Amino acid sequence: MHATKLQVKLYAKTGQIEPDKLVPVFHEWIRTKKIPDELLIDVADYTHVPQGPGVVLIGHQSDYYLDVADDRPGLLYSRKRGFEGDVQAGIDEAFRRALNACRLLEQESRLGFEFATDEVVFRVQDRLRAPNEDATYDAYKPGLERAASAFFGASPSLERIGTAKEPFAVRIHTGSSGSVSDALGRH
Amino acid sequence: MTSWKEQLGDRIPEQLGGEVDLFEGQIELKKQGKLEDKIFAETRLRRGVYGQRYDNGLRDDGTGQKPLAFPCGDLTKGPDTVWDAPGMMRIKIPFGKLTAEQLEVLSALAEETSDSILHVTTRQDIQLHFVHIEDTPDMMRRLAAVGITTREACGNSVRNVTACEYAGVCRTQAFDVTPYANAITRFLLGHPDVQDFGRKFKIAFSGCEDNPCGLVTFHDLGAVAQVRDGKRGFRVVVGGGLGAVPVQAKVLSEFCPEEELLPLAQAVSRVFARLGEKQSRARARIKFLVQKLGIDEFKRLVAQERESLRPDARWTAFLDDLHATDEKPIRPAGAIPGDASADFQAWAKHNLRPQAQEGYYVAIVKLPLGDFTSTQGRALADLARELTGDSIRCTVEQNLAFRWLSGADAVTFYQRLSALNMAAAGAGTITDMTSCPGTDTCKLGISSSRGLTAELRKRLSVLESELHPAVEALRMKASGCFNSCGQHHAADIGFTGVSRQVGGRKVPHFNIVLGGQWTENAKSYGLVVGAVPSKNIPKAVELITQHYLAHREGEESFQAFIARVGKKEFRKVLEPIQKPPAYEQDPSYYSDWGDPREYTIGDIGVGECAGEIVPFVEFGLQEAEQQLHEAQDALEAGHAATAAAGGFNAMVTAAKALVRHLEVQVNDDAEDVVANFKTHLDDTEIFHDPFAKGKFATYLLTMHQEESYKHADAETAHRTLDEAQLFIEAAHACYQRLTQAAAAAAAE
Numbered sequence: 001m002h003a004t005k006l007q008v009k010l011y012a013k014t015g016q017i018e019p020d021k022l023v024p025v026f027h028e029w030i031r032t033k034k035i036p037d038e039l040l041i042d043v044a045d046y047t048h049v050p051q052g053p054g055v056v057l058i059g060h061q062s063d064y065y066l067d068v069a070d071d072r073p074g075l076l077y078s079r080k081r082g083f084e085g086d087v088q089a090g091i092d093e094a095f096r097r098a099l100n101a102c103r104l105l106e107q108e109s110r111l112g113f114e115f116a117t118d119e120v121v122f123r124v125q126d127r128l129r130a131p132n133e134d135a136t137y138d139a140y141k142p143g144l145e146r147a148a149s150a151f152f153g154a155s156p157s158l159e160r161i162g163t164a165k166e167p168f169a170v171r172i173h174t175g176s177s178g179s180v181s182d183a184l185g186r187h
Numbered sequence: 188m189t190s191w192k193e194q195l196g197d198r199i200p201e202q203l204g205g206e207v208d209l210f211e212g213q214i215e216l217k218k219q220g221k222l223e224d225k226i227f228a229e230t231r232l233r234r235g236v237y238g239q240r241y242d243n244g245l246r247d248d249g250t251g252q253k254p255l256a257f258p259c260g261d262l263t264k265g266p267d268t269v270w271d272a273p274g275m276m277r278i279k280i281p282f283g284k285l286t287a288e289q290l291e292v293l294s295a296l297a298e299e300t301s302d303s304i305l306h307v308t309t310r311q312d313i314q315l316h317f318v319h320i321e322d323t324p325d326m327m328r329r330l331a332a333v334g335i336t337t338r339e340a341c342g343n344s345v346r347n348v349t350a351c352e353y354a355g356v357c358r359t360q361a362f363d364v365t366p367y368a369n370a371i372t373r374f375l376l377g378h379p380d381v382q383d384f385g386r387k388f389k390i391a392f393s394g395c396e397d398n399p400c401g402l403v404t405f406h407d408l409g410a411v412a413q414v415r416d417g418k419r420g421f422r423v424v425v426g427g428g429l430g431a432v433p434v435q436a437k438v439l440s441e442f443c444p445e446e447e448l449l450p451l452a453q454a455v456s457r458v459f460a461r462l463g464e465k466q467s468r469a470r471a472r473i474k475f476l477v478q479k480l481g482i483d484e485f486k487r488l489v490a491q492e493r494e495s496l497r498p499d500a501r502w503t504a505f506l507d508d509l510h511a512t513d514e515k516p517i518r519p520a521g522a523i524p525g526d527a528s529a530d531f532q533a534w535a536k537h538n539l540r541p542q543a544q545e546g547y548y549v550a551i552v553k554l555p556l557g558d559f560t561s562t563q564g565r566a567l568a569d570l571a572r573e574l575t576g577d578s579i580r581c582t583v584e585q586n587l588a589f590r591w592l593s594g595a596d597a598v599t600f601y602q603r604l605s606a607l608n609m610a611a612a613g614a615g616t617i618t619d620m621t622s623c624p625g626t627d628t629c630k631l632g633i634s635s636s637r638g639l640t641a642e643l644r645k646r647l648s649v650l651e652s653e654l655h656p657a658v659e660a661l662r663m664k665a666s667g668c669f670n671s672c673g674q675h676h677a678a679d680i681g682f683t684g685v686s687r688q689v690g691g692r693k694v695p696h697f698n699i700v701l702g703g704q705w706t707e708n709a710k711s712y713g714l715v716v717g718a719v720p721s722k723n724i725p726k727a728v729e730l731i732t733q734h735y736l737a738h739r740e741g742e743e744s745f746q747a748f749i750a751r752v753g754k755k756e757f758r759k760v761l762e763p764i765q766k767p768p769a770y771e772q773d774p775s776y777y778s779d780w781g782d783p784r785e786y787t788i789g790d791i792g793v794g795e796c797a798g799e800i801v802p803f804v805e806f807g808l809q810e811a812e813q814q815l816h817e818a819q820d821a822l823e824a825g826h827a828a829t830a831a832a833g834g835f836n837a838m839v840t841a842a843k844a845l846v847r848h849l850e851v852q853v854n855d856d857a858e859d860v861v862a863n864f865k866t867h868l869d870d871t872e873i874f875h876d877p878f879a880k881g882k883f884a885t886y887l888l889t890m891h892q893e894e895s896y897k898h899a900d901a902e903t904a905h906r907t908l909d910e911a912q913l914f915i916e917a918a919h920a921c922y923q924r925l926t927q928a929a930a931a932a933a934a935e
Contacts, residue, residue: 005299024783031248039256041273042241044317044627045781046304048555048641050608051562053303058317060257060271063302069562081319082258125299128191165291165565167298 003126004083006090007167008098009067010180011074013114019054019073020047022066025108026057034104038062064101075102075115078125091122091143095151096187102180117152117176117183121161123169132160132168144170151183152176191325195332203331206338210234211324218262218270228265233344235277235337236323238265239316239628242272249784264320273317275628276301276326277340281372282350282365282392283311283581283588287568289333290579294564296326305564307557309621309674310389311349311581312340316628338376343384343471345456348372350392351400352580352588353549355514356542360394361412362419364401365512367448368392370505374449375456383460385471389428390452396422397706402583404436404710405429405677407473408455413442420444425455425485426477429671431882432909433712434474435902437482439489449502454492458485469882514591517576520546521595531601533652534612539597542590550575550589550600551614555644556622556637557585559609566607574600583674585621586614617654617661618647621674625667625684626779631878632667634684634695634721638780640665646725658732661745662705665697669913676712677703679745680731685718685916686786688805688923691930693786694767695721695779698912701731701757702749714819714905715912716757720767722776727761734760753823758816804922807844811837811915815908822904831899834911838887841918845874848925861891874921883917886910 023045030040039060046052051071057064061083065076077098083090102115122144124130130140137160148156154175162169176183192199192208199207213230216222222230245252257271264270278293285293293313297305300322301315308314318326327337339345348368355363371390375381381388390408393401403409405428410421423443427436443451455473462480464471477485505511523535538551552559552567559567571579571589578590592600604610613619620643623629625636643663647654665682666673675681681700686693696718703713719727734757739748749757767776778786818833839857842864846853853863868874869884876883890896896907 020781023781027249027783030246031250031253039258041255042246042317043782044302044304045638045641046302046558048644049304049558049560050555052558052560056302058273058302063317065302069560127295127299128194165295167295 002087002090003124003129004081004090005079005125006094007076007078007121007123007125008094009074009076009121009123010098010102010115010117011072011119013116014112017066017068017073017113019066019068020045021111022055025105025111026055026064029057029104035059035101062097066105075105077101087140088143088146091140091147092150092187094122095120095147096184099151099180099184103184106180115180117178117180118174120148120172120174121169122172123167125167127167130168132162132164132166134160136168137170140168140170144172148172148174151187152178153182153186191328195328198332199328200331203336203338204328206336207324207327207331210327214320214324217264224263224266224268228268229342231264231320231323232342233339234323234327235279235340236318236320237275237277237341238268238630239273239275240626240630240632242269242274242630243267244269244272247784270320274320276315276318276323276337277308278313278315278330278335278337279340279347280311280313280335280581281348282354282368283352283583284365285579285581286333286577287571287579288577289335290564290568290571292329292333292335294561294568296329297561297564300326303561304558305561306624307554307559307581307585307587309557309583309585309623309672310347311583312347313581314624316624336376339381341387343386345375345378345381345388345390348390348392349401349406349583351394351398352582353398353400353540353542353590354392354394355512356544356547356549356590357394357398357400358541358543359398360543361414362394363509363513364392364394364410364412366505366509367410367421367445369512370501371449371452374501375452378453378456380453380456380460384456385463385465386468386473388456388459388473400583402674402677403427405433405674405712406436408452409436410443410448415442418444421448423448423451426474426482428472428474429674429676429712430472431469431669431671431879431913432906433671433676434478434906435710435712436474437477437485439482439486446503446506450493450496450499451489453496453499454489457492457496458488462488467881467885469879469885514576514578516544516547516591516593518574518591518593518596520544521593522546523548523594523597527598530605531598534601534610535597537612537616538614539592544591546594547590548592548594548597550592550597551582552587552589552604552609553611553614553619554586554609555611556620556640559587563607563609566603567609570600570603583621584615584619586619611648613648613651613659615662616659617663618644618651618659620644620663620665622665623667623670623672625665625673626782629667629672631670632684633686634667634697635779635782636665636667636673636682636684638782639682639697639721639724642780643725643728655732655736657736657739657742657745661732663728669916675700675703677705678713679703679705680728681713682724683715685919686923687718687720687919688926689767690769691926692770692777693923694776695786697721697724698916699724699727699731699757699761701754702746704746712905714754714822714908716754717761717765717816719761719765720776721779723764723767726764730760730764731757753820755816755820755823804844804848807847808841808915808918808922811841811844811918814840815911815915818908818911822901822908825901827899827901827904828897831896831904831907834904834907835890835896837911838890838914841915842868842887845918845921848922849873857891861887864888868921873925874917876917876920879917883914886914 067076152174262270424436622640626632664678814837822830
């Protein structure tokens with residue numbers, strides 16, 4: 001059940017997000033090594049695809065998306081490789097990196113982005129080790145509850161979402177109304 | 188389960204499974220340093236595992252080229268190709284046919300190993316980008332389990348066999364070419380006679396002569412369905428190709444009976460493998476062999492080879508069941524409701540086409556830049572299961588075709604597409620541009636063809652309802668470089684990426700190619716009118732289409748108009764926008780569409796030495812371009828020999844400018860220029876392109892040696908001008924490299 005390819009999405013608060021504004025910002029992140037412990041490689045612009053991945057900062061260990069799936073823009077952190085640790089450590093690390101990217105984007109004043117912390121979507125992009133079924137949910141639920149409580153400070157409610165053909169996914173209602181920085185500061 | 192191999196078990200066909208196991212073993216050997224770079228590179232290419240931009244571990248971040256510190260260290264997956272660098276996976280989809288299950292697996296792979304985007308190529312493949320090589324064996328296993336192989340998707344092999352997406356349901360076809368495309372795919376896959384090619388080999392099928400869906404004339408081998416006296420067969424053409432120098436295929440057989448198609452393809456393959464160029468990659472496609480031998484000699488050799496072939500039961504076995512590939516509708520036929528909404532009507536105008544079978548339609552899902560998401564992929568698979576069955580086809584215009592849609596279900600289909608944000612109207616119109624990956628991901632990209640296409644698409648979509656029908660009907664295609672993967676030669680308005688040096692900085696440009704013909708299987712190719720800065724291309728499209736509408740006679744088509752007024756007139760139209768403003772006035776011209784980095788590679792300054800030399804060499808290159816334009820005018824006027832001689836002279840002028848730039852004394856005599864060019868720019872490899880190597884130098888040297896420009900016919904003249912255009916582009920690129928080197932030396 002131990003998978004590497006974890007994703008965490010936090011939604012943007014404002015509905016006025018213009019993903020193409022991210023393109024120069026992500027190029028700058030590569031140039032300035034904004035996330036120092038990751039190798040950032042390139043920027044993929046998919047703003048022409050409705051409800052698509054938006055703008056993607058392609059990295060070696062992880063990708064960062066300003067994702068517009070379901071017409072709900074948000075920051076999607078997607079870990080691909082290079083993590084060694086148990087399930088809980090993996091979940092915690094994915095939450096932390098997603099929140100950190102949200103904070104970095106919030107700090108880009110030219111964007112005017114702000115992210116909500118009341119709802120998080122967690123996915124595992126690994127149908128072999130983590131099919132979207134009850135057994136996977138049972139395996140990940142305790143870790144997700146612990147991580148959500150630790151970062152967001154309230155009792156979360158979890159809901160498995162999607163079909164068997166989709167990746168394993170859980171929508172977490174955190175009960176939080178705090179900021180991204182609050183969440184990072186709490187853990 | 189701990190692995191996909193265990194999980195999928197018997198669902199993976201034994202042979203495909205064995206091949207993937209072997210490839211996985213080769214990956215391990217490479218990691219252990221037991222396999223040579225070149226051998227491993229060709230091995231992975233033949234499995235569809237392709238390189239991608241920046242995979243040499245270097246990337247210009249807008250301020251200079253910087254190393255990408257991949258954790259793999261010195262481990263490589265080919266010459267100058269870093270192991271950990273993301274790559275592209277090309278997945279062959281023979282004649283573009285996909286089942287719902289296959290689409291679901293592809294979507295899952297896009298999510299798990301790529302960036303959730305599936306890209307349809309101009310040759311009906313699906314490509315996934317940013318893939319790590321170590322993910323590829325399991326990708327291949329999961330694909331194999333649903334009947335897809337990536338074998339020979341890249342490399343010097345028979346690439347994906349393409350066919351028109353309407354095959355079997357088309358009203359103008361002679362017959363359904365699907366079973367023949369399927370048979371040749373299976374017959375040649377892994378066949379020993381196709382393993383020793385010097386370059387790739389592309390095959391296409393068309394069901395009829397007049398419609399463009401198969402595009403056979405720019406393929407290495409093309410087959411057009413024919414029925415003679417009730418017997419099925421094909422008009423077979425050979426030696427076509429786009430690439431740097433587009434060539435129309437020649438007729439190999441006016442009528443090849445169906446039972447002779449596979450042995451003929453085998454014989455052609457054997458001749459190509461035996462006599463095709465192996466050393467010089469630039470001249471290794473079969474089109475060069477056909478040109479070198481002449482079509483009559485080529486025919487003779489193929490006929491001789493055919494006689495010597497040992498009979499093979501597979502040549503005709505498939506003919507026993509030509510209906511094996513037939514599709515069956517899953518819904519009853521019906522009429523489109525008469526009271527459908529205006530939005531539906533607008534979509535149906537270009538996106539629905541009635542089938543030969545009454546009451547059924549082919550629905551085209553117009554994809555932006557050939558892209559769709561994994562979520563959309565799954566939803567489309569559901570839609571197919573519900574309404575059309577396993578009848579999806581990737582199209583050469585980078586869309587998806589759903590066949591066997593009952594007219595009665597058309598509105599429901601449209602509504603479901605709308606919910607997926609996939610109901611864009613205007614399939615096959617000017618808003619439906621195709622594009623190669625260009626600088627987004629391709630190692631060879633010069634300009635951002637996808638960035639340009641996205642921009643044009645955005646602007647034109649706003650105007651869609653106001654477009655004049657004559658403009659709406661035009662086709663535009665963009666390629667990021669001279670290799671023509673965007674098929675721009677066959678567009679009404681085509682674009683090919685080039686760069687220009689302005690005030691010591693590089694500016695992305697596109698050469699505009701007008702007058703290509705998409706219809707009649709891409710019957711003729713366009714010629715370059717001139718280079719325009721990338722940021723002025725939208726204006727160029729506006730000027731070209733306005734000029735056409737203002738000056739056409741009656742219902743005159745765009746091609747007829749171009750033929751009548753000539754490209755010279757369009758050069759005048761474009762002249763005001765061909766020069767970019769100075770960097771200080773508008774720096775936006777110095778970066779490409781969708782990419783804020785300054786287009787310049789490295790920190791190029793304007794050194795004093797370079798400053799003195801620049802005007803002279805640029806003058807020479809401009810003179811060469813002028814000569815080329817005059818030669819193009821001569822060709823249009825029907826003076827082939829004059830045109831060819833002019834093309835050769837333009838190359839000599841460009842070569843002379845570069846030779847003098849190196850401070851070598853040279854006179855105006857072509858003999859002297861070519862000799863010095865060879866010594867100082869070709870032998871030294873200074874002129875050589877980093878990827879195409881000595882290809883463009885060969886154009887001048889060969890032309891000079893063979894004197895092919897003398898007494899040229901129209902076709903030779905056309906080719907000469909194409910080669911001259913590329914040679915001049917290469918001269919610009921060479922000059923830019925020399926400038927960079929001078930600036931770097933000055934900085935030190």
